[in-house]
Amino acid sequence: MLTHNVAAPSSLCPILSNDWHFHVSDQLIFPHNLNPNLFWRASRKIKGCRLKASFWESIRSGILKNNTTQIVEPPSTLEEEEEPLPDEFVLVEKSQPDGEIEQIIFSSGGDVDVYELQALCDKVGWPRRPLSKLAAALKNSYMVAALHSVKKLPGSEGNEQKRLIGMARATSDHAFNATIWDVLVDPSYQGQGLGKAMVEKMIRTLLQRDIGNITLFADSRVVEFYRNLGFEPDPEGIKGMFWYPRY
């Protein structure tokens, strides 16, 4: 149901009141002025709240595994006003010695191929679900976020290999509540902060749409993962309950 073992400390700054808008610049994930020697300056203006630098440190150290990796800025301009997040942008870009470039692209437009998704669910070891129901679930989710890996050789006439490597979706009443389901990242791409980035983006998008109550159900092994993203279990004794759960 949920990603495994993506380790990262710290958490997002809390929202303090109902009317409080979570204004962020897209530099939240993409610090600019990145130098090859890994010096970077996170310059982000958040109305009333400053995200903890350690959060971004953790993303950075997870993503930047070698010198050829660059953090790429999303294709949008920065403004002081609330900035709608672009539907799709590059999270990470890596160059191989042979010149091949791999980009990890985040998208929230719901462009997930159900066959690819089925294969990904198999890969992480989830029980098989009927394809038609998977398709219905995607279609009827309020938001479907995806991570794709795009590999290309420069000068190869634009040949590129695009693969689904992560997904998360949320149901919602479009007004008050959202529940995040089915968070998964390809095991070959885990441990790099991608799952964290994906969920963090979802949260931000939901908040921008003024959906203030964001919930999920976490397996015991991933409770810490979500705690680090700002989630809290059983606040004030509120219990998540399941009708006759099947083990």
Next chain:
Amino acid sequence: MLTHNVAAPSSLCPILSNDWHFHVSDQLIFPHNLNPNLFWRASRKIKGCRLKASFWESIRSGILKNNTTQIVEPPSTLEEEEEPLPDEFVLVEKSQPDGEVEQIIFSSGGDVDVYELQALCDKVGWPRRPLSKLAAALKNSYMVAALHSVKKLPGSGNEQKRLIGMARATSDHAFNATIWDVLVDPSYQGQGLGKAMVEKMIRTLLQRDIGNITLFADSQVVEFYRNLGFEPDPEGIKGMFWYPRY
């Protein structure tokens, strides 16, 4: 967020496998052949599972507070095959000495007036929410269940209809559903109406093959939902909220 203090024991029979269909007759809530002396026979065929009689006992004892109350059958025929639940039917009917008849009607068609809902939320003491958002939430819920009280004097043709309860569920239409905003007018609480409403929702969701039904319960109502078959933290799965506001 959720109803208060509706006491009732027992629980629904568990679903045993993924392919298992929850076939019920509409007599689940409406035992037929009800005699004024309160003898009733619950005759229900459920494929592979028999609901516990004590559950219906508890509903009955909650609803039948005096001799003038009758349990009314829903307007549908009974078949051995899976029966789609009618969108709307009478849960309870009461007669006053002056001849006034009050019916409590359950509906799952989403016919909830947003102004009435706002008034009901005020009545149970919930914090105010913007009307436009309430309307959007109703519109974008997979299922909206309601309880209405309809009062009429025979021969007058006038009837007074009031919203007295509501519950809604979001869903991905395939695997998961989450129940939100369960509420019953305080004047009508303690009669098993909230239980009946949620039970109907569950049944409808199961009929639509949505196997994972979830909700978040305030600590004071965890028992209420346990009695309906819900379990907190199964296998250590925790419900989590993003920076909850107290």
